[in-house]
Structure formats: C-alpha cells, structure tokens
Amino acid sequence: MTTQPIPVPIATLVHAAADAKPAETPAVTASGSAPVELPRYDRAGIRTGIVHFGLGNFHRAHQAMFLDRLLALGEGNEWGICGVGVMPGDARMRDVLAAQDSLFTLVLKSGTGELDARVIGSIHDYRFAPDDREAVLAELTAETTRIVSLTVTEGGYRLPEEGTENPLGVFDLIVTGLARRRAAGTVPFTVMSCDNLPGNGEVARGVILEAARRRDPELAAWIAENVAFPSSMVDRITPVTTDADRALVRDTFGVEDAWPVVAEPFVQWVLEDHFTAGRPALEKVGVQLVSDVAPYEKMKLRLLNASHQGMAYFGLLLGHTFAHEATTDPRIVAFLHRFLAESRPTLDPVPGIDLDDYVNTLFERFTNPAIADTLNRLATDAGSRIPTFVLPTIVDNIAAGRDVTFGAALVASWVFQLERDGHAQPAQTEIEHNLTALAAKLEAEPRAIIEYAPVFGDIATHDAFVTPYLATLEALRRDGAAATLDALNGSAE
Numbered sequence: 365m366t367t368q369p370i371p372v373p374i375a376t377l378v379h380a381a382a383d384a385k386p387a388e389t390p391a392v393t394a395s396g397s398a399p400v401e402l403p404r405y406d407r408a409g410i411r412t413g414i415v416h417f418g419l420g421n422f423h424r425a426h427q428a429m430f431l432d433r434l435l436a437l438g439e440g441n442e443w444g445i446c447g448v449g450v451m452p453g454d455a456r457m458r459d460v461l462a463a464q465d466s467l468f469t470l471v472l473k474s475g476t477g478e479l480d481a482r483v484i485g486s487i488h489d490y491r492f493a494p495d496d497r498e499a500v501l502a503e504l505t506a507e508t509t510r511i512v513s514l515t516v517t518e519g520g521y522r523l524p525e526e527g528t529e530n531p532l533g534v535f536d537l538i539v540t541g542l543a544r545r546r547a548a549g550t551v552p553f554t555v556m557s558c559d560n561l562p563g564n565g566e567v568a569r570g571v572i573l574e575a576a577r578r579r580d581p582e583l584a585a586w587i588a589e590n591v592a593f594p595s596s597m598v599d600r601i602t603p604v605t606t607d608a609d610r611a612l613v614r615d616t617f618g619v620e621d622a623w624p625v626v627a628e629p630f631v632q633w634v635l636e637d638h639f640t641a642g643r644p645a646l647e648k649v650g651v652q653l654v655s656d657v658a659p660y661e662k663m664k665l666r667l668l669n670a671s672h673q674g675m676a677y678f679g680l681l682l683g684h685t686f687a688h689e690a691t692t693d694p695r696i697v698a699f700l701h702r703f704l705a706e707s708r709p710t711l712d713p714v715p716g717i718d719l720d721d722y723v724n725t726l727f728e729r730f731t732n733p734a735i736a737d738t739l740n741r742l743a744t745d746a747g748s749r750i751p752t753f754v755l756p757t758i759v760d761n762i763a764a765g766r767d768v769t770f771g772a773a774l775v776a777s778w779v780f781q782l783e784r785d786g787h788a789q790p791a792q793t794e795i796e797h798n799l800t801a802l803a804a805k806l807e808a809e810p811r812a813i814i815e816y817a818p819v820f821g822d823i824a825t826h827d828a829f830v831t832p833y834l835a836t837l838e839a840l841r842r843d844g845a846a847a848t849l850d851a852l853n854g855s856a857e
C-alpha cells in the first residue's frame with residue numbers, strides 16, 4: 365500500500381528551500397512525495413520588468429516558465445513579472461496568488477505517463493484593475509517596467525465603439541501608461557502580444573494606435589514612432605485546471621496549491637527580436653529570436669489551431685469530450701488529414717522545420733491522453749477563432765483557385781453545432797449574441813451566418829466556398845455527423 369505525502373503549502377515549501385543549504389535540496393519537498401523542482405534563487409531580489417495582462421493558464425505554462433528558467437540560471441532579476449487582471453473573473457487569480465506568494469506548480473504530463481513538476485517563481489506581484497486602476501498605472505509608468513505582454517485571447521483585441529469609455533480595458537490602460545511615460549520623458553515599454561493571432565504584434569499595434577488616436581493623434585504618432593510591437597509564435601497546449609489536477613499536485617507531489625497548471629511537455633516560442641527598451645536573455649532558455657516570425661505563426665495557426673477547430677465541432681457532434689478521443693476517432697483523423705492537405709499549399713517555407721514531421725508531431729500531441737484537453741475549451745469563442753485560424757486558409761485557397769471542400773466543411777460543422785447546441789460557454793460578447801440570433805434563422809436562411817460580415821467578411825460572395833459549405837450543412841442535418849464525415853472522407857480518396 366502506498367501512503368500519500370502530507371501536503372505542504374506551496375509558499376512554505378519554497379521558503380524552506382530558499383533557506384536550505386544546497387546539499388539539503390531533496391529534504392525540502394514534502395516527505396513521501398515525488399520530487400518537485402523548487403525555485404532556489406532569491407525571490408526577494410526580483411523586480412518587476414514585465415507587466416502581463418491576462419495572466420491565465422497559458423502565460424503561467426509558457427512565458428512565466430521561460431523567465432523562471434532564466435532566474436534559475438542566476439540571471440534576469442530585473443525581469444520579474446507583475447500580472448494584471450481586468451476582467452471580473454480575475455479576482456480569483458488575485459486571491460490565489462496573494463495567498464501563495466504568487467507561486468504555482470507547473471506539471472508537464474507526457475503521453476506515456478511521465479510527470480515533471482516544477483514550482484514557478486518568476487511571477488512576484490499581481491494587480492487587479494477593478495480594485496485599483498492607479499496601482500496598475502503605477503506599474504505601467506515605472507521606468508523599470510520595460511515590457512508589457514499580453515495573453516488576453518483573440519476576442520480581447522476588439523476596441524469598444526468609439527465614444528464608449530472603458531477605463532479598465534487593457535488598451536485604455538496601456539495607452540494611458542504610454543501617455544504618462546511620454547509626458548514624463550520616460551522611455552516607452554515594448555508591447556509584446558503572445559496571443560494566437562496572425563501578426564499578433566501588428567494587431568496589438570493597430571488597436572493601440574487606434575485607441576491613442578481617439579484620445580490624441582499626436583500621442584498616436586509618438587507611439588507609432590517609438591514603441592516596438594514584436595510578433596511571436598507561442599505554443600504549448602495548456603488545458604483548464606481541474607480538481608483532479610489539484611488533487612494530483614497534492615497527493616503525488618505533496619504540494620498544497622489552489623491553482624496549479626498542467627500542460628504538455630512540448631513548448632515553443634519564436635519571437636521577433638525587436639524591443640524598445642531591452643529584453644531578457646531569452647535565447648539562453650530556449651526561445652528562438654528571429655527577424656521575421658510570420659512563416660512560423662502561419663504554420664502554427666493554420667495547422668495546429670485550425671486542427672483544434674476541426675476536431676472540436678465534429679468531435680462534439682460525434683459525442684466526444686476530449687481532444688485525445690476525437691483524434692483517435694478514424695473519421696476525424698481522416699478528415700483532419702484532408703483538411704491539412706488543403707491548408708499546406710497556403711504555407712510559406714519555415715526555416716528549420718519539415719512540415720511532414722511537424723504534422724506527425726501534432727498528432728502525437730493531440731492524442732496525449734494525460735492532457736485531457738476538452739473539446740469545449742477548443743470550441744469556446746468560435747466567433748473569434750474561426751476567422752483567425754480557419755478562414756485565412758480558405759480565402760488564400762479561393763484566391764489561388766484551389767478547392768476548399770474541407771475548410772468549408774469545418775465551418776459547416778461549427779455552424780451546425782452552434783445551431784444544435786449553442787455556444788460552448790454562455791454568450792458574452794455582442795458577436796456571440798448576434799451569432800445566436802442568426803443560428804435561430806438558419807432553417808429558413810441557410811446563408812444567415814456566413815453572411816455575417818464581422819466574422820466572415822465577404823466570403824459568402826464566393827461560390828467556391830458557399831457551395832461546399834451548404835452541401836455539408838445540409839448533409840449534417842439530413843445524415844448526421846458520422847455519415848457526413850464518411851461521405852467527405854470517401855469523396856476525397
């Protein structure tokens with residue numbers, strides 16, 4: 365019989381490790397537990413160099429982990445992270461981080477059952493904008509803050525209507541911070557988007573310049589001239605934390621942690637080396653610094669993220685719950701391979717990457733059962749994800765005169781699933797509410813959703829898309845998902 369370790373609060377463990385002599389390292393973990401790496405660097409010496417908006421699971425599994433690696437090398441004290449939350453739901457992160465000295469456990473789970481646990485110490489502060497807007501602005505105006513990074517989701521890059529104020533919005537805060545730095549003669553920070561958007565740096569730049577222009581065109585011109593907006597490709601599949609994850613961290617590693625993060629071992633960060641006021645030595649910890657990130661981003665968004673969309677709606681329609689279930693269903697595997705074959709001609713050569721190997725690795729990652737990524741997570745906010753991950757491929761293929769049968773079928777799978785089951789999460793945005801209303805009209809007006817320009821642009825004017833889209837939508841209604849996939853997969857053989 366195995367006995368479970370007596371769990372120790374995460375901050376207690378880390379403080380004990382910091383006080384221990386190097387030779388005593390193993391003794392500081394909870395007795396009887398599997399080993400967990402603890403930060404052994406002096407956290408008291410860390411200063412905020414990065415303010416991060418949208419401190420959720422992905423940031424904690426990715427950027428915070430890379431900075432933790434740098435700190436473990438004895439470098440980067442001036443690049444500590446201060447998280448900022450602006451959404452009401454971020455109050456929970458505020459409370460958890462406050463209760464555990466901003467520490468959390470990152471558990472990497474391989475497909476063959478190995479676990480690797482590390483307590484991450486690079487986040488050392490957090491501000492919740494609804495509590496104290498000025499405290500956020502103080503972080504943004506401090507000369508020592510040299511990078512402002514973002515993971516605020518694809519939908520987070522929409523500005524409110526002109527004339528509508530949102531003083532707690534990410535971009536209002538950033539523009540106010542930049543305006544104050546300009547007035548004080550302080551060098552501006554770099555804005556580093558780490559969201560899954562093509563040209564994420566350019567997208568962030570466009571939104572920030574527009575928010576600044578609404579306030580003061582001269583401020584917008586100063587930002588355009590002086591602020592760097594590097595683009596990046598970021599990758600690590602990071603699901604939502606479950607109670608089972610909390611129990612695993614407690615019972616296997618002996619760590620009491622209210623909000624650990626579980627992720628896959630694979631990690632990649634390709635980043636444009638363009639910074640206004642310096643950057644951490646990220647090249648020492650595995651980040652690829654490049655002059656042009658575009659081919660990497662295009663590959664990742666059009667292959668990985670688009671496949672996530674391809675498995676999500678068909679997977680849910682076939683009764684699956686998890687990504688690894690959907691990607692071991694032969695119907696979905698065949699569909700995804702055909703969809704990827706359609707996408708491949710739209711990619712540019714990617715330095716150092718063989719696309720066949722890349723796709724094979726994707727399937728190994730998707731089928732990792734330990735990650736238990738839910739299709740519901742992948743299906744959330746489809747109104748932002750379909751135009752980001754799927755439509756650009758369709759548009760490029762139409763322009764080149766190539767077939768778009770599988771891209772159009774993917775879109776139809778989303779629309780049919782939306783009509784049948786509604787959104788994966790309760791509708792929050794105006795776009796989601798409008799999509800709900802359009803889905804209710806689909807029976808009489810099958811083009812209702814694809815003519816909705818905020819999501820689809822003018823794609824409904826192209827018969828090359830509309831014809832296969834309507835055919836799949838009709839087949840889904842008439843024959844169901846399994847028969848529709850069989851017909852699609854068979855037709856392409």
Ligand SMILES: NC(=O)c1ccc[n+]([C@@H]2O[C@H](COP(=O)([O-])OP(=O)(O)OC[C@H]3O[C@@H](n4cnc5c(N)ncnc54)[C@H](O)[C@@H]3O)[C@@H](O)[C@H]2O)c1
Binds near residue numbers: 423449453515601
């Ligand atoms: N989870 C992954 O596998 C993964 C991998 C690569 C990239 N990403 C990127 O990171 C983003 C966040 O993913 P996550 O897993 O951390 O999600 P999460 O739900 O754990 O965290 C999202 C964070 O963004 C904030 N946010 C959401 N909408 C916002 C808005 N309109 N304005 C300001 N803040 C907002 C939330 O409050 C939260 O703090 C993704 O949308 C994607 O762009 C995620």
Ligand SMILES: O=P(O)(O)OC[C@@H](O)[C@@H](O)[C@H](O)[C@H](O)CO
Binds near residue numbers: 598672749
């Ligand atoms: O997080 P999103 O909204 O960009 O997209 C959902 C998933 O496709 C995404 O989180 C992937 O898991 C991730 O991009 C892998 O690196």
